Amino acid sequence: MRKEIIINSAINEVRVAMTEDGHLSEYFIEIPEKEKLVGNVYYGKISKIATALNAAFVDIGVPQDAFLHFSDVDDKNLYQNFDTSDDNDLDDEPAEKTTDTVTNDNSENTNENQNENLKNIGAITKEFAIFSTKSSGDVLIDLQPGKEVLVQVVREPYSRKGMRVTTKIAIPGRYVVMLPFEKMIGISRKIGSDYERRRLKRLAKKSLPEGFGCIIRTASVGKNEEELQNDFNNLISTWKEVEQKIDLARKRQAPGLVYQDMLLAASIIRDFFKNNIDRVVIDSAKMYQEIISYMKIAEPRLVKKVEYYNGITPIFEALGIEKELNRTYKRTLSLSTGGDIVFDRAEALTVIDVNSGKPSETDGEANAFKTNMEAAREIAKQLRLRDIGGIIVVDFIDMYSEENKKKVFLEMLHSVKYDRAKIVIYPLTQLCLMQITRQRINQNLVEKTSISCPTCHGKGRIASSATLLNSIEKWLKNYSKTTNDFKINLLVQPQIAKFLTEGDYPIISRLMIKYFTKITVLQSDSIPIDSFRVISVRKQKDITQEYL
Numbered sequence: 001m002r003k004e005i006i007i008n009s010a011i012n013e014v015r016v017a018m019t020e021d022g023h024l025s026e027y028f029i030e031i032p033e034k035e036k037l038v039g040n041v042y043y044g045k046i047s048k049i050a051t052a053l054n055a056a057f058v059d060i061g062v063p064q065d066a067f068l069h070f071s072d073v074d075d076k077n078l079y080q081n082f083d084t085s086d087d088n089d090l091d092d093e094p095a096e097k098t099t100d101t102v103t104n105d106n107s108e109n110t111n112e113n114q115n116e117n118l119k120n121i122g123a124i125t126k127e128f129a130i131f132s133t134k135s136s137g138d139v140l141i142d143l144q145p146g147k148e149v150l151v152q153v154v155r156e157p158y159s160r161k162g163m164r165v166t167t168k169i170a171i172p173g174r175y176v177v178m179l180p181f182e183k184m185i186g187i188s189r190k191i192g193s194d195y196e197r198r199r200l201k202r203l204a205k206k207s208l209p210e211g212f213g214c215i216i217r218t219a220s221v222g223k224n225e226e227e228l229q230n231d232f233n234n235l236i237s238t239w240k241e242v243e244q245k246i247d248l249a250r251k252r253q254a255p256g257l258v259y260q261d262m263l264l265a266a267s268i269i270r271d272f273f274k275n276n277i278d279r280v281v282i283d284s285a286k287m288y289q290e291i292i293s294y295m296k297i298a299e300p301r302l303v304k305k306v307e308y309y310n311g312i313t314p315i316f317e318a319l320g321i322e323k324e325l326n327r328t329y330k331r332t333l334s335l336s337t338g339g340d341i342v343f344d345r346a347e348a349l350t351v352i353d354v355n356s357g358k359p360s361e362t363d364g365e366a367n368a369f370k371t372n373m374e375a376a377r378e379i380a381k382q383l384r385l386r387d388i389g390g391i392i393v394v395d396f397i398d399m400y401s402e403e404n405k406k407k408v409f410l411e412m413l414h415s416v417k418y419d420r421a422k423i424v425i426y427p428l429t430q431l432c433l434m435q436i437t438r439q440r441i442n443q444n445l446v447e448k449t450s451i452s453c454p455t456c457h458g459k460g461r462i463a464s465s466a467t468l469l470n471s472i473e474k475w476l477k478n479y480s481k482t483t484n485d486f487k488i489n490l491l492v493q494p495q496i497a498k499f500l501t502e503g504d505y506p507i508i509s510r511l512m513i514k515y516f517t518k519i520t521v522l523q524s525d526s527i528p529i530d531s532f533r534v535i536s537v538r539k540q541k542d543i544t545q546e547y548l
Contacts, residue, residue: 039261389440
């Protein structure tokens, strides 16, 4: 399978497409006003403890407090009660953490001394938050309002919900992820060779500073000691800068950003550009030079795979990506079987409806099964491209065969196996509904590239002309009862003006007779289609609000 990374840089956005055999497989976009936040580290203060939610809210210097669940607190009493063997938020594949730790004679004491100014941020008080667990009962956590904490973003804000953070800090490099407050060594599950695992573990122990831990990434396979040491040195240098920023923040007593992860294009190159990538194509000369410079240090053998595109045709169009990309913005997608799938989104729920095409008169069950199988493959693809997270309910076409239902379920499981987000799929119900939960980390494509409609406020529907007419009539009724002014101008959108004035006996004429008022209908493109304004001819002012 041929894999490529295509990067398009414009004035106000950066778009990155990953393709497999020429077809779009993943898509990322970075817009200045919606910058990437996942991976950023903040110095903050606990503003509120919500024991009922098993969580705290943290002031990190942004308008909305961050959400810190107790399970994301790196506390010794809590840490042993949670399975931390899968840190998928920080690496491009699940990491298997070994039971080995960095063994030094006084490693624990060294760790505490080396990081005392960071690990013990805030004064310990007698008050503790209680976190209830099913397996271990109540666990005490050292969190109180006003306590200073260091947190890292693991999920971006969406809808009305703020960003989610953790105190388990991790700084990613190309070959390893450094864990400043842990003493364990984790190794990616994708590294299958026992020899390679032992070799990398040995090099990590040799390179790690005392008291630090790490996760060894897949990209480290085959790398020598010098290459790994350079990565460690860069991460240690980065962490020293973070420590300095934390000290400044503590002196100012002001929450704020102390570490910012790489921008989108650079982080994609760092995390995904490996030997299995055949080509990277970039249409920005500046970004091309930056990536070449980075790769000469990080992976010189891959420099030859980086290409600069300077063609006249936009890069996404020239490489056939734009046409596929346009499908990810559509509410309804057509299927080759004649059916279609429809995406509808609520605040924390996405509903996907699968519709059949022209029904078969010979075998409806076979037609439904064929359409559902294609829909399962397309839905799995769209979940990745649109980065849809949360709860997802798919309404497949009704099937009566339990065997067919099982095949559709297995097809969906097979189709999502390359999805890096944590995803859980449940078998079809009797009503042919499939329930899916997918890890939410970033804002989905719709949230990043669109805003709520100022007219419908995100509902997707507006009041009909008949409903607006009722509002106008209610206004006239109130107006006619309380004033002797009988001349007004009614400002409405052109489509509504036509609705009110067309015909031999137009609606506006009936209103004038019924309420004994001279009404002049004026058109205005600035008026929302579901609103109206009324101007008094005598007073020459807007009197709409006075008689609502």
